[in-house]
Amino acid sequence: xxxxxxxxxxxxxxxxxxxxxxxxxxxxxxxxxxxxxxxxxxxxxxxxxxxxxxxxxxxxxxxxxxxxxxxxxxxxxxxxxxxxxxxxxxxxxxxxxxxxxxxxxxxxxxxxxxxxxxxxxxxxxxxxxxxxxxxxxxxxxxxxxxxxxxxxxxxxxxxxxxxxxxxxxxxxxxxxxxxxxxxxxxxxxxxxxxxxxxxxxxxxxxxxxxxxxxxxxxxxxxxxxxxxxxxxxxxxxxxxxxxxxxxxxxxxxxxxxxxxxxxxxxxxxxxxxxxxxxxxxxxxxxxxxxxxxxxxxxxxxxxxxxxxxxxxxxxxxxxxxxxxxxxxxxxxxxxxxxxxxxxxxxxxxxxxxxxxxxxxxxxxx
Numbered sequence: 011x012x013x014x015x016x017x018x019x020x021x022x023x024x025x026x027x028x029x030x031x032x033x034x035x036x037x038x039x040x041x042x043x044x045x046x047x048x049x050x051x052x053x054x055x056x057x058x059x060x061x062x063x064x065x066x067x068x069x070x071x072x073x074x075x076x077x078x079x080x081x082x083x084x085x086x087x088x089x090x091x092x093x094x095x096x097x098x099x100x101x102x103x104x105x106x107x108x109x110x111x112x113x114x115x116x117x118x119x120x121x122x123x124x125x126x127x128x129x130x131x132x133x134x135x136x137x138x139x140x141x142x143x144x145x146x147x148x149x150x151x152x153x154x155x156x157x158x159x160x161x162x163x164x165x166x167x168x169x170x171x172x173x174x175x176x177x178x179x180x181x182x183x184x185x186x187x188x189x190x191x192x193x194x195x196x197x198x199x200x201x202x203x204x205x206x207x208x209x210x211x212x213x214x215x216x217x218x219x220x221x222x223x224x225x226x227x228x229x230x231x232x233x234x235x236x237x238x239x240x241x242x243x244x245x246x247x248x249x250x251x252x253x254x255x256x257x258x259x260x261x262x263x264x265x266x267x268x269x270x271x272x273x274x275x276x277x278x279x280x281x282x283x284x285x286x287x288x289x290x291x292x293x294x295x296x297x298x299x300x301x302x303x304x305x306x307x308x309x310x311x312x313x314x315x316x317x318x319x320x321x322x323x324x325x326x327x328x329x330x331x332x333x334x335x336x337x338x339x340x341x342x343x344x345x346x347x348x349x350x351x352x353x354x355x356x357x358x359x360x361x362x363x364x365x366x367x368x369x370x371x372x373x374x375x
Contacts (some may be wrong), residue, residue, distance in 0.1 A: 012036055017303040027056055031090045043107045046069065050100040057093040094123055095138045102148065106329040106343045110155045117149035143169045143210040144348065150217050159221035166214035166221075173211045178204040183267075184248035205245065207268055212241040213274050213350050219280050220356040228284045229359075235281035242274050275305025283314050283357050294318050307338045310353055312361045320368065329369055336362075 013036055017027035036048035091099075097120045104113030139145065140281070146165045153162040181204045219234035282297030298315035301308055312335030319328035343352050 025056055025059065027053060027090045030176055032047065032055060034289040043103065043188055047082070047100065047103050047109070048153045049071060050096055050103065053085075053090075054093055054096045057090070057096060062125040079328075091138060094120060094350050095122070096129075098139055098145070101152070102349065105148075105152045105155065105349055106345055108342075108360060110152060114149075114152045114156045114158070117145075117152050121145065121149060142204055143173055143214075147210065147213050147350045148348065150214070150239070150252050151354060154217060154220055154224065154356055155354055157224065159224050163218050166218045170211055173207045173214075176204075177211055177244070179244065180207075181205050181208055181245045182248055183245060200267075205270075208241055209266060209273065213269075215241065216273055216277050216280070217350060219277065220285075220354060223280060223284060225358040226287075228287045231284040235277045235284065237238065238273065239281070242270065242277070254370045269348060271304050272347070275301045275308050275311065276351070276353070278304065279308055279311035279314070280357065282318075286314060286318055287358065291318050291322055295322065308353065309335060309338065312338075312356065313362075313365065315359055316365070324370055325368075329372055332365055332369065 013033060016029040016033045016036075019026050023029075030049060030053040034046055034053060037043075037049055039045040067343075080280035097116060099121055101113050101116035104110070104116060124145070126172035146169050148161040150165040150169075153159075153165065153333075183205070215234050219231050219238060222228075224232060278297045278301035282294045282301060285291070285294035285297060293366075295315065295318045298311050299313040300317060303314060305311065312331060316331035316335065318330040319325070319331060343349060
């Protein structure tokens with residue numbers, strides 16, 4: 011019924027951005043990604059029309075409609091994000107739902123628009139967007155998925171050049187439940203900023219490692235995965251037993267901890283796979299096993315760990331590793347995590363049919 015009402019509103023006024031935006035939110039709630047993307051595209055186009063930014067009431071009117079719409083619920087209903095925020099949502103949705111080439115173009119349009127805003131001193135108008143390094147990393151991940159490694163590396167270089175010098179030598183984290191003890195607000199904010207800069211720089215190195223893996227330059231891939239790992243080990247925990255095995259996204263600092271664990275798991279997996287390509291099997295096995303400790307649901311790490319064990323003639327262990335990996339449900343890109351912290355299938359893939367054949371041969375022995 012709500013969608014029907016919004017459709018009627020759009021028939022009355024095709025530029026009713028409130029109706030478009032609320033329709034998009036309903037499609038999102040219904041998990042209709044195709045309709046959501048279509049609504050986002052139309053909303054962005056409509057927001058760019060000059061008339062949508064002009065005041066609806068001439069200054070000569072004695073009363074403004076805003077005087078009659080001052081309640082919080084109504085304000086929330088008629089509020090609409092900026093055109094750039096909508097463009098970011100459109101780019102991210104396209105990438106997450108497999109429309110990578112579209113997503114790349116939207117990300118490039120977004121970065122160009124932000125650069126234009128900065129040149130005109132209007133960056134404050136896009137404050138609802140994620141911070142610029144995060145946007146660069148998202149765009150870099152999209153370019154990597156589109157098999158444009160050179161462009162991805164260029165964006166990552168920008169992130170590294172602006173954040174690496176800000177990363178402290180050590181980042182000390184404490185259990186969120188104990189944070190009120192012996193820590194001033196200023197020190198707390200400094201530590202959180204240090205962690206944020208560290209994660210951005212580490213993610214940039216991770217993506218660059220993926221790029222070299224995509225280019226089959228295994229030595230360079232090892233180098234950049236190692237740079238990612240070397241940054242992540244700068245994070246230390248004040249209390250024993252912290253962090254939890256699976257960081258919760260609902261807790262304070264939970265997202266950063268989850269990103270930290272994922273970056274650690276993915277960088278070790280990438281380095282282990284790269285070692286396997288140059289027949290350094292012992293080092294490959296070490297890294298892949300460490301990766302699975304940090305990210306037990308890692309599909310690439312699990313499959314390649316089994317492959318390395320098989321090559322080392324530890325076939326029963328390999329079979330157990332593969333069986334355990336296949337027991338995890340293989341999911342597509344998730345919306346709750348940054349796209350650059352997810353398995354992007356950038357490196358060499360193993361044929362699951364061939365792995366099943368090996369298991370059958372082992373069972374027949």
